Amino acid sequence: MQSYPAPALALAEEMNRAAAADPARAVSFQGAPGANSHIAALRHDPNCLPMPCYSFADAIDAVRDGLADRAIIPIENSANGRVADIHFLLPESGLSITGEHFMPITHTLMAVGKGPFMAAISHTQALGQCRGWLRKHGIVPMEYADTAGAAAKVAQDRDPTVAAIAPPLAAKLYDLDVVAEAIEDEHDNMTRFVILSRAPLDPAEIEGPAMTTFVFAVRNIPAALYKALGGFATNGVNMTKLESYQEGASFAATRFFCDIVGKPGDPAVDLSLEELGFYSKNLRLLGCYPMERERT
Numbered sequence: 001m002q003s004y005p006a007p008a009l010a011l012a013e014e015m016n017r018a019a020a021a022d023p024a025r026a027v028s029f030q031g032a033p034g035a036n037s038h039i040a041a042l043r044h045d046p047n048c049l050p051m052p053c054y055s056f057a058d059a060i061d062a063v064r065d066g067l068a069d070r071a072i073i074p075i076e077n078s079a080n081g082r083v084a085d086i087h088f089l090l091p092e093s094g095l096s097i098t099g100e101h102f103m104p105i106t107h108t109l110m111a112v113g114k115g116p117f118m119a120a121i122s123h124t125q126a127l128g129q130c131r132g133w134l135r136k137h138g139i140v141p142m143e144y145a146d147t148a149g150a151a152a153k154v155a156q157d158r159d160p161t162v163a164a165i166a167p168p169l170a171a172k173l174y175d176l177d178v179v180a181e182a183i184e185d186e187h188d189n190m191t192r193f194v195i196l197s198r199a200p201l202d203p204a205e206i207e208g209p210a211m212t213t214f215v216f217a218v219r220n221i222p223a224a225l226y227k228a229l230g231g232f233a234t235n236g237v238n239m240t241k242l243e244s245y246q247e248g249a250s251f252a253a254t255r256f257f258c259d260i261v262g263k264p265g266d267p268a269v270d271l272s273l274e275e276l277g278f279y280s281k282n283l284r285l286l287g288c289y290p291m292e293r294e295r296t
Contacts, residue, residue, distance in 0.1 A: 004054070007174045008032040008152035012052045019051035019068060026051045026068035028059040031123075034148035034170035036105060040193050041072045044101040054145065056085060060093045063196055071196040072101065078190040080128035087245050087257050090196075090286055091215050097287025099195035100211065105129065107184045110151055110176040111163035117179075121150040122165035125191075130165055132185040139163070151176060194287075201289055203263040209291040210263040211240075214273075216280040217247070217255050224279045225256075231275030232260065235268040240295045255282075261295055263288045 004012055011033040019026035027048040029037035041050040051068050053059040062068040073090075076082045090097075107130050111117065119140040120127075127134070127141040134141050144150040144164075151170035154162055163179060164170070171178050194213075203210065218224035232239050241259035262269040264285070277283055 004032045005152040005156040007155045019049045024069050025049045028053050028062035028068040028071040030056045030059045031146035032149035032152050034173045035146050036167055040103045072193050074191050075194050076192050080125050095196040096200035097194045097213050097289055098197040098201050099289050100292045101193040102293050103191055105189045105191050106182050107165050108168045109163050109180040109183055110171040110178055112158050113160040117163045118161045120163045120165050123147045126165045129184045133183040203265050203288045211291045212260050212263050212288045213286040215255055215257050216283040218280050228276050228279035231272040235272045237262055237268050237272045
């Protein structure tokens with residue numbers, strides 16, 4: 001595993017030791033202590049032991065290897081779209097989506113001193129969510145592995161011309177001055193996280209509204225996508241997400257990432273997935289899980 005800046009390293013090691021002592025309560029996340037995913041883990045399960053990991057792949061591996069019971073991974077943001085790499089990582093992870101969590105996101109500019117600043121470092125998602133504010137204040141955005149790690153980097157380097165964009169918790173953890181609060185461009189900024197586990201949930205045991213997530217590729221025939229999705233329309237199944245992404249370098253193999261309201265075992269869902277199967281290939285269910293937030 002790659003390392004964090006020194007101010008974050010001791011905290012990460014302490015949290016990882018606690019998680020190692022009780023893997024059944026451990027929830028892995030990508031980022032340094034104080035990251036939004038750290039906060040999301042505690043809000044989703046206040047009794048969990050958050051386990052910081054340097055990358056999304058590390059967080060997934062921690063669950064796959066039995067070091068953590070679950071992982072919490074951001075998948076999309078209301079202001080800046082899907083989180084890079086997730087659509088490639090999830091289908092190959094061997095894990096199942098067993099839950100979702102929505103969390104309002106607020107960003108804080110923090111630094112050693114009050115500025116002026118030449119640059120601000122943070123995760124690419126945070127920079128995208130604050131691009132208008134940064135442009136207005138003439139601050140150059142610079143990408144870093146995660147938000148809280150950026151805060152730890154600023155605390156380590158002590159460069160008064162470079163700030164970090166991170167959650168308010170990070171300023172407390174790394175003893176940085178809060179320069180500006182709520183700098184996100186959209187104040188209804190929301191991130192959706194998914195919970196990943198080694199074993200899938202049994203759809204029959206999910207009470208209340210459910211979501212199902214899957215990926216597929218269409219067959220190379222005319223109107224294949226139209227025909228593949230027709231079953232969801234005719235059976236009245238609400239598809240809340242459909243995103244395409246390229247697989248390989250040929251630009252001929254397109255995969256689709258989908259969320260629907262409902263679960264296998266519901267007659268309408270079963271009929272829709274059956275029709276999808278006639279016109280698609282490599283259909284893979286990524287998980288069926290309770291709906292945390294109603295789709296309207």
